Amino acid sequence: MKFRAKAFEETLCGILAADYATDLAHANKRELYNAVSKAAMREAYPMWQASKENGRKRCKYFSAEFLMGRAIFNNLMDLGIIDDVRALLQKYGHDLGEFEEVEDAALGNGGLGRLAACYLESAATKGIPLDGYGIRYRYGLFRQTFEQGFQHEEGDDWLKWGDPWSVRVDRDAVVVEFSDLKVRAVPYDTPVFGYGSDTVGTLRLWSSEPVQAFDFGAFNEMQGERKAEENFNATKICDVLYPNDNTMVGKILRLRQQYFMVSASLLDLVRKEKAEKRDLRTLPERYCFQLNDTHPVLAIPELLRILQREGLTFDEAFDVCRKSFNFTNHTIMAEALEKWDSLALSDLIPEVYEEILACQRRLTQETGNKKLFIVRDNVVHMANLALYVAGKVNGVAELHTGILKRETFRDWCAQYPEKLINITNGITPRRWLLLNNPELAALIDAEIGKNWHTELSELAKLKPHLPSMLEDFKRIKGENKAKLAAYIKEKEGIEIPPAFIFDVQVKRLHEYKRQTLNALSVLYFYFGIKEKKLEIPPTAFIFGAKAAPGYYMAKAVIKFINEIAALVNGDPEVSPYMRVVFVQNYNVSYAEKIVCAADISEQISMAGMEASGTSNMKFMLNGTVTLGTMDGANVEICEEAGRENNYIFGATVEEAEAVSRFYCPRELIAQNPALERALNTMIDGTLPDETGCLKKLYESLTTGHAPDRYLVIYDFADYIRAKEELLRDYGSEAFWMKCLYNLASAGKFSADRSVCAYAEQIWKI
Ligand SMILES: *Cc1c(COP(=O)(O)O)cnc(C)c1O
Secondary structure (H helix, E strand, O other), rough: OOOHHHHHHHHHHHHHHHHHHOOOOOOOHHHHHHHHHHHHHHHHHHHHHHHOOOOOOOEEEOOOEEEEOOOOHHHHHHOEEEEEHHHHHHHHHOOOHHHOOOOOEOOOHHHHHHHHHHHHHHHOOOOOEEEEEEEEEEEOEEEEEEEOEEEEEEEOOOOOOOOOOOOEEEHHOEEEEEEEEEEEEEEEEEEEEEEOOEEEEEEEEEEEOOOOOOOOOOOHHHHHHHHHHHHHHHHHHHOOOOOOOOOOOHHHHHHHHHHHHHHHHHHHHHHHHHOOOOOOOHHHHHHHEEEEEEOOHHHHHHHHHHHHHHHOOOHHHHHHHHHEEEEEEEOEEEEEEEEOEEEHHHHHHHHHHHHHHHHHHHHHHHHHOOOOEEEEEOOEEEEHOOOOOOOOEEEHHHHHHHHHHHHHHHHHHHOOOOOEEEOOOOOHHHHHHHHHHHHHHHHHHHHHHHHHOHHHHHHHHHHHHHHHHHHHHHHHHHHHHHHHHHHHHHHHHOOOOOOEEEEEEOOOOOOOHOHHHHHHHHHHHHHHOOOOOOOOEEEEEEOOOOOOOHHHHHHHHHHHHHHHHHHHOOOOOOOOOOEEEOOOOOHHHHHHHHHHHOOEEOOOOOOOOOOOOOHHHHHOOOOOEEEEEOOOHHHHHHHHHHHHOOOOOOOOHHHHHHHHOOOHHHHHHOOOOOHHHHHHHHOOOOOOOOOOHHHHHHHHHHOOOOOOOOOOOHHHHHHHHHHHHHHOOOOOOOHHHHHHHHHHHHHHHHHHHHHHHHHHHHHHO
C-alpha cells in the first residue's frame, strides 16, 4: 500500500487549515507533527477499517507494557510514504528530522514492553490479525537525569506533543467494578501498520475516568465528599507506569491497574459478541488471548466470572478459557514471579477471587497432585494460575525454556508435558535496521535486493558477498559513530572521538545484568594504562540504563560508573586511550542511534538469568560482535553466527549453579591484585561516596551471608581475557568479517519469525 503523494498533500493542507488555521508554509513544528500524523491516519483509515472487519480469528495480546518508542518515522516508513513526506516538507522549508523532538511513547520498562511493540508491527507486516490491549498511562517510564553522578527521576509527559496517532472511542467505554469503586474505562485506539502490508492491527489502551462527571446537582456535604474521593481514585489508576523491571512490587494500585486493564478488555469483547448474537461457548473460534507475563493473568478468572454471569456453567466457562488463553513466561527470577496476598484480592475483587479458588479446587480434582497449587498459605501464585489454565505456555529462548522444563516448572511439565514450548524472541528488522541504519540497509539492498525487509532469513544470501561489502560497511559504521559521538557531545557534554572503539552496554540496570562487571573491567584498564602495565587501542565505554527508583543497589551502580567516568575522562594521562560515558535517559530513540554505531555488544548477564534478551539481537543485526555469556538468546546467536565469531566467556548455567553453593569471592580477590585494586575504589576514597552507597555495593560483592550472588568476581578473569582478545582483534580484516558474518546470520532473530511461530503453534491462525 502506498499513498498517492498528491492525495496526501491535499489531506495535510485540509487538516492544517481546519485544525490550525494555517498552511504548509506557516505551520510550526508542533502543528506540522500533528497534521502530518493525522493526514496519514486519515489516508490509512479505510485500510484499518477493512482489517478490523475481515471476519478472521484474532489474537488479543494482553500486556501491561507497550514500549512503542516514537511512532511517526516508523509509521511513515511502513506506509511507504516517508520519502514523499520528507520531500513535501522540504519544499516548504521544513525538515522531517525536526520531529526527533517528539517524545517517545515509553509505556514500558524494557525488553518485555519492547517485545510487545515489535510483535505488533511484525504481525501487521505478516498479515496476522493481532491487537494489543493495555493501559494508557498518563506518565510513562520516568525521565532520567544525573546529578553529581546520582540518578534523578522526573515525570514522563509523553503527551506533550499531543497524541495524534490515537483515537478516543467513547462508544466502547465500559465500567470496571472494584468492591470499593466503579471506574469508567475509555479506550484509545492506535493503528499498527505493517511494512508494505494491507493489514493494520490495533493497539487499544484503556484510560480510567470517573463513572460520571462530578454531579453538582446531587451535591450535599456527605455525598460530595465521597464522590470527590472516588473521582480522585478513578483517574489515579492509570496515572503512572510502575518503573520496576523484573521485580514484583505488591502494591494495591498495581493490582487495580492489572484488573482494570483485563476487565475492560474482556467486558468490551463479550459485549460485542453478544451484540452479534454469538454463542459465547464458541468464543475460542473467534479469539485467543496471549498473556504477556503474569501482569494480565487476572484475565483468566475475570473471563470465568463474566461468562458465568452470561449463563455458562463453570465447566463451560473453564473450557472456553482453556482453549483461548496462552501464557508467555519471561523470567525465572523468584523476585519477579507475581504473587498476591489472598486478602488483598478477596477485598478488592471478591468475585474474581472466588473464581481463582474454583480453579484451585478443579486443579486438585483433576490431578490430585499435591505439588501443584495456585493458592497456598493465603498467597495466589499468578504464574501457576496461568500454567494451569493456559493451553500453551512458552519460554522465550531455548536455554530459558529448558530451565523452565527442568527446574522452575518441572512439576507442571510432568503433569502437562505438551503444554510448555519455546518461541525464541525476535525484533522487527524495520525499526532495528531499515529505519535506524538506512545506509547499511541500502548496502544490503544493493547486494541481495529488498526481500530481506520481510524475510530476514534472506540475509544469509549475503555470505558470499561479505568481502566486497567490507569497505562500505566500515565507512557506514564510521559515519554512524561520528553521528552518535556528536549526539552524545550535545546531550551529555562528553567528547568521544569517533575513531575510538565503541564498547556498549545498554539495557535496564539490574544486578543480574552485571553492569558492575563491565565497570570493574574499565577500572582494570584504567589502572593498567595509568601504571603503564598494559595498552589497549583507544576505547569508549558507553553505558545506558535506568534503575528502578526503589532499587538501591542498581542506583549505586549508576553512581559507581558515573564516578569512574569522571575519573577516567578527567585524567590527561589516560583519556587519550579511554573514555567513559553513561548516557542519560536511555530509551528506544536513543537505542536506535546507539545500536548502529556500536563496535562491541556487551551481553554479560550471569548465565541462566537473562531469559532471552533482545538488544543482543539489535546489535547483531547491525553487524556487531557480541561479548557475552552463554545466556538467553546469546546461545542461539552463537549457534547461528558461530561461537568463533563472537567473544564468549564465563560460567555456564551448570557451572554457575554448582559454584553458587560453595563460593567465597574473597579468595578469588586475594589471588587477583588488579581486581582487588578495582574493587577497592569503592571504599578507599578513589571515588567520591557521599552517601555510602559504593561501600554497600562493595559489601554486596564481598561479605555477608551470600556475597556476589551474580558471580561478578567469579567471572571477572575470564571476562578480561575475552575482552582483551576482542580489543586485540579489533580493526583486523578478520574482525570486520566477524561483524559482517553476524549480520548475515541474524535472520532467525526477526520478530516476523516469532509471530509466525505463535500464529502456527499457539494461536492457530
Ligand atoms: C531493546 C530494548 C531493551 C531490552 O534490552 P535487553 O538488553 O535485551 O535487556 C530495553 N530498553 C530499550 C529502550 C530497548 O530498546
